[in-house]
Amino acid sequence: MNIRxxxxxxxxLAIIFLPYWLYLPLLGAAMIAFPFFWEAILLALLVDVLxxxxxxxxxxxxxxxAFVATLLLIVLLPLRERIRVxx
Amino acid sequence: xxxxxRNRVRGSYSKRALSLVTIFVVxxxxxxxxxxxxITAVSPLWRAENSxxxxxxxxxxxxxxRGTLIHENAALKERLASLELELSAFSLSRSENExxxxxxxRQSEVGGVAATVLTHPPQSPYDxxxxxxxxKEALLVGAKAFLPEGPEVGVITQVSPxxxxxxxxxxxxxxxxxxxxxxxxxVTLEGVGGGNFKIVLPREAQVEVGDRVLSADxxxxxxxxxxxxxxxxxxxxxxxxxxxxxxxxxxxxxxxxP
Numbered sequence: 568m569n570i571r572x573x574x575x576x577x578x579x580l581a582i583i584f585l586p587y588w589l590y591l592p593l594l595g596a597a598m599i600a601f602p603f604f605w606e607a608i609l610l611a612l613l614v615d616v617l618x619x620x621x622x623x624x625x626x627x628x629x630x631x632x633a634f635v636a637t638l639l640l641i642v643l644l645p646l647r648e649r650i651r652v653x654x
Numbered sequence: 655x656x657x658x659x660r661n662r663v664r665g666s667y668s669k670r671a672l673s674l675v676t677i678f679v680v681x682x683x684x685x686x687x688x689x690x691x692x693i694t695a696v697s698p699l700w701r702a703e704n705s706x707x708x709x710x711x712x713x714x715x716x717x718x719x720r721g722t723l724i725h726e727n728a729a730l731k732e733r734l735a736s737l738e739l740e741l742s743a744f745s746l747s748r749s750e751n752e753x754x755x756x757x758x759x760r761q762s763e764v765g766g767v768a769a770t771v772l773t774h775p776p777q778s779p780y781d782x783x784x785x786x787x788x789x790k791e792a793l794l795v796g797a798k799a800f801l802p803e804g805p806e807v808g809v810i811t812q813v814s815p816x817x818x819x820x821x822x823x824x825x826x827x828x829x830x831x832x833x834x835x836x837x838x839x840x841v842t843l844e845g846v847g848g849g850n851f852k853i854v855l856p857r858e859a860q861v862e863v864g865d866r867v868l869s870a871d872x873x874x875x876x877x878x879x880x881x882x883x884x885x886x887x888x889x890x891x892x893x894x895x896x897x898x899x900x901x902x903x904x905x906x907x908x909x910x911x912p
Contacts, residue, residue: 583696584703586776603670608677612685616692618778632779637678641671648667 575606582614590614598639602647611636690814693784697817700772700784704906754872766800766911767791772817774905781825781847783808785908789815799908805876805899806869810910820908823877824849824898831870832877836860843867843877849898851878854891867896 574597581590594611598604611633619632685692718726769787778784787793797810799820812819823830828845839859844852855861867878878896885892 583699584777587779588776591779605674605677608674609681609685612678612681613692614779616685616689617696617784618773618782619780633678633682637674640674644667644670 571601571604571606574601575610578606578610579613582610582617587614587618594636595639598636598643599647603644604640607636607640608633690816693814693817697772697786701770701786704770704772766909767793768802769799769818769908769910771905771908775848775902781822781828781845781849781902782811783820783822783902783905783908785818785820785910786816787910788813788818791910793818793910794912797910797912799910800875801900801905802907802909803899807898807900807902807905807908818910822849822898822902824851824902830877832867833870833874834859834861835866835868836862840870841867843896849900849902850881851896851898853894853896855894857885857890857892859892861892861894 578590578593578597581593594607598607614632767787769785769791772784772786774783775781783799785799793810793813795810795813798806799808799810800806806823808820808822808825810818811821821828822845823843824845824847826845826847830843830845832841832843833839834841834853834855837860839855841853841855844854846852851867853867861880861883863880863883865880866876867880868874869877876899878898880894881897882895883892884895
């Protein structure tokens with residue numbers, strides 16, 4: 568649990584200070600490494616709020632980064648069951 | 655060997671998937687509500703980071719060798735001479751432009767609101783900038799953003815009380831009407847991201863590396879400079895790659911004009 572919280576904090580700082588080609592792969596890696604990493608959706612929404620067109624309005628509910636993160640997590644759910652990687 | 659019961663796995667999968675979708679929807683609504691608050695909270699961190707990175711870069715000069723400095727000095731003198739030449743040519747065309755504007759009964763716009771850039775690519779995965787001026791400075795959506803040196807770089811797409819978002823002209827898929835200075839050919843400048851543009855021209859059109867692309871309005875501000883021209887023997891069109899005169903990765907200040 569502590570590792571997971573630490574990872575979320577590191578990702579949060581990375582999103583605020585580091586270039587996207589660093590924090591996006593880190594986010595992807597965390598989604599694979601941690602089971603049911605729902606925090607990735609909130610972090611992706613943060614990316615959209617800070618750097619994208621924002622997430623205001625119904626049209627922007629489909630904010631690209633968070634939408635992709637949600638899809639990836641849903642796809643990863645059965646895959647993780649099969650790989651059985653547990654952190 | 656033991657297997658998980660199929661029904662249980664399927665049930666838990668759909669439950670988890672549904673909860674992820676719920677997090678996405680609720681999160682999007684919450685973030686939409688606190689959009690301004692989040693950026694206001696993060697702004698001081700960005701400001702601190704900007705001043706820290708600037709002081710770090712000035713510290714780097716302390717460690718340079720004498721040889722490097724002599725070499726750099728010579729290169730800068732050369733660059734200064736070429737820029738002085740360019741400037742003299744620019745002032746001639748500028749006065750000509752102002753004369754034309756007077757004939758048309760229009761006045762060239764000066765002034766504008768100065769804004770500090772809080773974030774720029776590569777922090778942002780999109781070609782968007784966040785600047786520290788907003789409604790309080792009377793900025794409006796659609797206002798144009800210029801570099802202090804003159805070139806136009808983007809358009810304001812969102813205004814909040816304390817900050818605004820600037821969509822760069824080089825944003826992927828963004829199309830801007832422009833003019834190729836060499837023969838005053840009207841072109842469509844298409845953004846491909848990272849401060850780069852693509853122009854498709856007929857095979858016969860003359861264009862060379864270094865040619866300037868200007869805005870199609872009366873101000874004719876510099877938008878891009880041609881970097882590469884590619885043409886295959888069988889093509890009926892040539893593809894021109896142009897680059898924004900501004901380094902979008904290091905922009906510090908912008909002038910916003912309506």
